Amino acid sequence: QVQLVESGGGVVQPGRSLRLSCAASGFTFSSFAMHWVRQAPGKGLEWVAVISYDGSNKYYADSVKGRFTISRDNSKNTLYLQMNSLRPEDTAVYYCEGNPYWGQGTLVTVSS
Amino acid sequence: DIQMTQSPSSLSASVGDRVIITCRASQGISNYLAWFQQKPGKAPKSLIYGASNLQSGVPSKFSGSGSGTDFTLTISSLQPEDFATYYCQQYHSYPRTFGGGTKVEIK
Numbered sequence: 070q071v072q073l074v075e076s077g078g079g080v081v082q083p084g085r086s087l088r089l090s091c092a093a094s095g096f097t098f099s100s101f102a103m104h105w106v107r108q109a110p111g112k113g114l115e116w117v118a119v120i121s122y123d124g125s126n127k128y129y130a131d132s133v134k135g136r137f138t139i140s141r142d143n144s145k146n147t148l149y150l151q152m153n154s155l156r157p158e159d160t161a162v163y164y165c166e167g168n169p170y171w172g173q174g175t176l177v178t179v180s181s
Numbered sequence: 182d183i184q185m186t187q188s189p190s191s192l193s194a195s196v197g198d199r200v201i202i203t204c205r206a207s208q209g210i211s212n213y214l215a216w217f218q219q220k221p222g223k224a225p226k227s228l229i230y231g232a233s234n235l236q237s238g239v240p241s242k243f244s245g246s247g248s249g250t251d252f253t254l255t256i257s258s259l260q261p262e263d264f265a266t267y268y269c270q271q272y273h274s275y276p277r278t279f280g281g282g283t284k285v286e287i288k
Contacts, residue, residue: 113268114217128276131182169227
């Protein structure tokens, strides 16, 4: 069956970096555009970034532009989010999504 | 950026009630509108795409309508498993944007 499994979350100090991964299985990953969506504690959903099926096109939310980088490795069926210069307001559960599939999320906490 | 405004932000309803949630876009988005359901502590689940098309496996008690700037999600007969938060999202252009959510609670 379809699975999207995020990993790489944790507690990190402001200004530091973290890389999230999303391992996909059960569908043709290389045919899907993939997104990262986040949800701060007790808040709504916020779209973060998208990468086209072949990695040639990427778009970002203004809140993360210049700090986060989305990438993918279709040979490994894996999506990534490199997060640099992290801020407390980046604290959230991060979900990977490839319509209509969603992962279970991984929690990132930015705190000193 | 396109702003998405959902109303109400919360509602109380009884089992068997018909529930309507509205979503308004700050500019026309044709039918590039999706609806998601999220239960506490869980990932969102895709319900509807293209404003009115049910995702595979989604029961027909859910329906969506609208085009342009005004959209609705209707649950025809609310069941206990439908108590959740619902979000709309436009995918007409980047950045994609979500509505603020509608929490459906038990009366």
